[in-house]
Amino acid sequence: MDLKLTSIVLLIISVLSGCALPVHQMDLSAPLAPASGRPFVLAEDVHCSISTGYQRTLRAGTHWDLFGTIDRGEVYRSQDQLLTVEGFNVHEAYLVIKNESLVGFYLPVEKKFTPVSKVTRLQLTSHEEVQ
Amino acid sequence: MNRLAALSVSAVVFVMSGCASGPGFKSVSASFPPVPAGSARIFFYRNANMGMGGAVQPGVNLNGEKIGNAVPGGFFYVDRPPGDYQVTTTTELKKSLTFHVDAGQVRYVRLGLSMGLMVGHINPELVEAQQAQPEIEKTKSPKKS
Numbered sequence: 001m002d003l004k005l006t007s008i009v010l011l012i013i014s015v016l017s018g019c020a021l022p023v024h025q026m027d028l029s030a031p032l033a034p035a036s037g038r039p040f041v042l043a044e045d046v047h048c049s050i051s052t053g054y055q056r057t058l059r060a061g062t063h064w065d066l067f068g069t070i071d072r073g074e075v076y077r078s079q080d081q082l083l084t085v086e087g088f089n090v091h092e093a094y095l096v097i098k099n100e101s102l103v104g105f106y107l108p109v110e111k112k113f114t115p116v117s118k119v120t121r122l123q124l125t126s127h128e129e130v131q
Numbered sequence: 132m133n134r135l136a137a138l139s140v141s142a143v144v145f146v147m148s149g150c151a152s153g154p155g156f157k158s159v160s161a162s163f164p165p166v167p168a169g170s171a172r173i174f175f176y177r178n179a180n181m182g183m184g185g186a187v188q189p190g191v192n193l194n195g196e197k198i199g200n201a202v203p204g205g206f207f208y209v210d211r212p213p214g215d216y217q218v219t220t221t222t223e224l225k226k227s228l229t230f231h232v233d234a235g236q237v238r239y240v241r242l243g244l245s246m247g248l249m250v251g252h253i254n255p256e257l258v259e260a261q262q263a264q265p266e267i268e269k270t271k272s273p274k275k276s
Contacts, residue, residue: 082259084230090256092230109215109229 151205
């Protein structure tokens with residue numbers, strides 16, 4: 001590869017690396033209602049992504065606890081797996097589950113919702129079944 | 132020493148001069164006070180990356196307050212009340228990290244280097260403890276000035 005082409009490739013990479021899309025944040029119709037109970041364990045890895053193209057894997061065997069409910073579904077967080085979603089900025093995120101499917105993420109600082117690119121059915125196991 | 136060797140040594144010295152040079156994390160971590168009751172501890176660290184981007188050492192802000200600098204191979208921590216936090220750095224590209232901390236929680240923020248159009252950028256990332264521990268153990272306190 002000659003110097004000119006190398007320079008162009010590096011320029012494109014540099015520009016692209018600074019131009020990630022922001023995470024699409026949707027307002028909630030009502031604030032999160034705190035809740036607890038109904039913990040579950042993920043039975044298998046789950047691969048998910050959001051509109052920015054950012055991908056994450058939810059690990060099999062991680063325990064998730066109900067944190068609250070929003071209009072989009074139930075919000076779960078885990079002590080076993082730290083979850084963030086990323087676009088131009090990085091945001092801590094909790095799972096939003098509806099009818100045993102991952103529909104998106106709750107951003108606890110922004111108090112907003114961001115949807116997953118594709119709703120994904122989860123294989124859930126209760127704590128009791130694991131123990 | 133020929134000219135090329137002299138230039139190489141100068142380059143290495145220049146790159147490494149920007150690295151943290153205080154006591155290592157492992158040697159001082161036992162002396163850290165416990166997390167104050169009702170507070171959370173947030174560690175910030177930057178891998179040495181072979182001295183890459185040593186000239187890029189932006190300030191690190193937590194909810195708008197400057198709490199340190201992103202020194203290559205360096206770490207520092209702050210204790211804060213539980214709540215919502217935003218980390219930003221003072222590079223030309225203002226990427227932020229937002230997260231929540233509970234009382235008693237220990238969080239790790241890695242200050243990663245990425246190359247920009249003109250200069251490098253520092254991107255804060257929230258890292259799990261099991262991933263952060265082996266990385267932060269290789270870092271040092273920033274040199275006292």
